[in-house]
Amino acid sequence: MSILINDSTRVIVQGITGRIGSMQAHWMLEYGTKVVGGVTPGKGGTTVEGLPVFNSVHEAVKETGANASVFFVPAAFVLDAFMETVDAGIKLIVIVPEHIPVRDVMKMRNYTIEKGVFALGPTTPGVLVPGKGKMGIMPASMFKPGRVGIISRSGTLSYEFAGILSENRVGQSTVVGMGADPVVLRNLADILELFEEDNGTDAVIVVGEVGGEQEEKAAGFISRRMSKPVAAYIAGRYSPQGKRMGHAGAIVRGTSGTAAAKQEALRAAGATVLESPIHVAEWAIKHKLS
Amino acid sequence: MRLHEYEALDIFENNGIPVPRRGIASTMNDALHVAGQIGYPVMLKAQVLVGGRGLAGGVRTASSPDELQDVAEAMLSSDIKGLPVLKLLVCEKVEISKELYLGFTIDGYSGKPVIVVSTEGGMLIEETAKTSPEKIASIHIDPSFAFYPYQARVLLRRLGISQQLITPWTDVIGKLYNVVMRYEALICEINPLVVLPNGGLIAVDAVLEVDDSAISRVRFPLPDRIDRIENSLERRGREIGVTYVDLDGDIGLISSGAGLGMASTDIIGEKMMKPANFLETGGGITADLLYKCMELIMMKPALRAIFINIYGGINPIHEGAKGVARYIKEHKVKIPVVAKALGNRQEETWEIFRSAGVHVVTEAATEKAIERLYELVGRG
Numbered sequence: 001m002s003i004l005i006n007d008s009t010r011v012i013v014q015g016i017t018g019r020i021g022s023m024q025a026h027w028m029l030e031y032g033t034k035v036v037g038g039v040t041p042g043k044g045g046t047t048v049e050g051l052p053v054f055n056s057v058h059e060a061v062k063e064t065g066a067n068a069s070v071f072f073v074p075a076a077f078v079l080d081a082f083m084e085t086v087d088a089g090i091k092l093i094v095i096v097p098e099h100i101p102v103r104d105v106m107k108m109r110n111y112t113i114e115k116g117v118f119a120l121g122p123t124t125p126g127v128l129v130p131g132k133g134k135m136g137i138m139p140a141s142m143f144k145p146g147r148v149g150i151i152s153r154s155g156t157l158s159y160e161f162a163g164i165l166s167e168n169r170v171g172q173s174t175v176v177g178m179g180a181d182p183v184v185l186r187n188l189a190d191i192l193e194l195f196e197e198d199n200g201t202d203a204v205i206v207v208g209e210v211g212g213e214q215e216e217k218a219a220g221f222i223s224r225r226m227s228k229p230v231a232a233y234i235a236g237r238y239s240p241q242g243k244r245m246g247h248a249g250a251i252v253r254g255t256s257g258t259a260a261a262k263q264e265a266l267r268a269a270g271a272t273v274l275e276s277p278i279h280v281a282e283w284a285i286k287h288k289l290s
Numbered sequence: 291m292r293l294h295e296y297e298a299l300d301i302f303e304n305n306g307i308p309v310p311r312r313g314i315a316s317t318m319n320d321a322l323h324v325a326g327q328i329g330y331p332v333m334l335k336a337q338v339l340v341g342g343r344g345l346a347g348g349v350r351t352a353s354s355p356d357e358l359q360d361v362a363e364a365m366l367s368s369d370i371k372g373l374p375v376l377k378l379l380v381c382e383k384v385e386i387s388k389e390l391y392l393g394f395t396i397d398g399y400s401g402k403p404v405i406v407v408s409t410e411g412g413m414l415i416e417e418t419a420k421t422s423p424e425k426i427a428s429i430h431i432d433p434s435f436a437f438y439p440y441q442a443r444v445l446l447r448r449l450g451i452s453q454q455l456i457t458p459w460t461d462v463i464g465k466l467y468n469v470v471m472r473y474e475a476l477i478c479e480i481n482p483l484v485v486l487p488n489g490g491l492i493a494v495d496a497v498l499e500v501d502d503s504a505i506s507r508v509r510f511p512l513p514d515r516i517d518r519i520e521n522s523l524e525r526r527g528r529e530i531g532v533t534y535v536d537l538d539g540d541i542g543l544i545s546s547g548a549g550l551g552m553a554s555t556d557i558i559g560e561k562m563m564k565p566a567n568f569l570e571t572g573g574g575i576t577a578d579l580l581y582k583c584m585e586l587i588m589m590k591p592a593l594r595a596i597f598i599n600i601y602g603g604i605n606p607i608h609e610g611a612k613g614v615a616r617y618i619k620e621h622k623v624k625i626p627v628v629a630k631a632l633g634n635r636q637e638e639t640w641e642i643f644r645s646a647g648v649h650v651v652t653e654a655a656t657e658k659a660i661e662r663l664y665e666l667v668g669r670g
Binding site for chain 1: 474
């Protein structure tokens with residue numbers, strides 16, 4: 001089994017006519033994802049990668065039975081497209097773009113909670129179920145089917161951890177990018193909960209980084225609710241204070257958001273704290289996850 | 291983008307928040323002139339964008355022109371936490387009967403704006419939260435709702451604020467909230483918000499950080515974002531569209547993601563080497579961009595090696611490799627270059643790197659690549 005993507009997931013690509021949207025639609029199809037169409041207002045009636053393009057999400061849902069959507073929409077238009085997508089009844093939304101104003105993200109998040117939608121991002125590589133399908137930009141060659149779940153704030157580090165596991169014959173059940181912005185559409189603890197309940201997942205890896213308090217809050221969930229082993233890595237121990245390290249959310253302010261504080265909270269909650277990504281291999285072998 | 295105090299004070303004033311009389315000075319003579327107009331005593335405040343400025347000698351008083359000359363001259367030739375003091379804010383020294391705190395921030399976890407008030411102004415709010423949490427009250431705002439004055443009144447009553455202070459304080463909270471909305475603020479703070487002997491309020495300090503992702507839609511004038519980056523390498527990074535953070539080592543780094551870049555600097559540090567920089571490209575790699583990234587990291591003198599760590603998810607890494615190879619050939623780069631590049635079109639990418647003499651590591655773990663780097667150049 002897996003989380004978020006399953007056999008009945010039917011994906012539309014919003015912004016499919018753009019350079020990145022069409023390229024990524026190609027890679028998603030090649031990976032075996034059930035992509036059923038795309039949406040770009042004003043480009044309805046055309047096709048991209050053999051997929052029908054619609055003017056609106058409502059139309060796409062009506063014609064294709066889509067129930068999931070992945071965004072390659074320019075940041076300035078994401079809020080509008082997101083509201084349209086929720087209103088069209090889509091229940092799983094992945095927001096790949098970065099640089100979306102925080103105020104827009106707060107409105108989007110509020111609306112997903114009101115409408116019972118599960119959304120990931122912004123600034124996420126998406127979600128991938130090895131051998132089944134993917135929504136987003138994760139490079140397929142890094143992943144192998146198996147029973148370890150990965151949740152990562154960073155896209156590139158989700159590939160790194162999956163790659164190290166795959167090299168050591170440890171497969172993944174689902175790999176989830178939660179997004180790297182100061183406000184994300186779903187918190188780390190919410191995604192941990194899905195893995196805890198998934199009978200195809202035996203253990204979970206949390207890949208965090210400096211800034212914010214996602215990892216600290218997740219530590220509370222881990223100590224209260226998680227029965228499965230959790231390993232955690234926090235990037236940014238050498239990050240200078242007050243500098244944004246590429247991600248909008250990756251900033252240490254004074255004594256808050258430091259790698260040390262996050263490691264401490266996770267360790268106290270019973271998670272295994274990894275000092276370097278490569279140590280994930282030993283951890284997985286010790287827990288007989290291969 | 292964090293604004294300077296003097297810029298934020300101007301914005302506060304334009305939005306009706308009471309602020310002290312003041313002027314900006316970049317020379318001792320300017321400072322004398324401004325102080326003469328305001329009248330002594332005056333406060334002199336270094337305009338540098340670092341926290342803990344007061345404790346580092348960045349806020350001082352002058353009671354006479356003589357004293358001002360000494361103080362201003364000393365401040366203008368000093369630096370605070372490594373940043374040179376180029377400008378001084380000279381402002382009226384107000385009479386304080388009480389210091390309060392008023393701040394706006396975003397609670398990342400709940401995804402909501404939050405307004406924080408405290409009866410303990412003039413100190414770090416994080417400290418007050420630890421030592422006397424009963425002196426702080428906060429309220430979350432519904433992001434698709436709005437802020438109404440009654441919320442401020444409820445908040446202030448919770449802190450036991452007297453009725454005569456509730457009215458002016460509620461007024462300032464409403465005006466601060468307008469600033470937040472107009473300027474897409476992530477952080478907006480008045481610390482201290484001073485109660486004058488006559489019962490009026492005045493914002494003696496101003497913090498305003500604008501959401502970088504929203505700058506293009508702010509309809510009010512803002513200072514140039516690139517101009518104000520004081521480090522020339524970091525400024526160049528912003529110009530070419532990457533995040534560059536200057537560090538004090540000698541191993542150059544190019545990574546295609548923020549997490550990967552942070553992990554790379556961490557592992558380089560663990561191996562007793564020192565990163566010269568953090569650089570992450572985000573999803574915009576082209577041959578030209580990586581050529582420019584090579585140019586940028588090579589501006590740092592005495593680099594001993596270069597580490598390139600990139601993934602082909604959204605990025606065409608084979609294109610990026612072409613830019614690196616071209617730079618190496620054109621500039622006859624002699625220091626070792628180690629590259630780990632995985633994902634879409636990885637084999638093609640490795641070929642291009644190898645043709646330029648780059649040491650290619652094909653395992654997933656960054657640790658392996660940095661071990662290779664260590665074999666090549668050692669601790670230094």
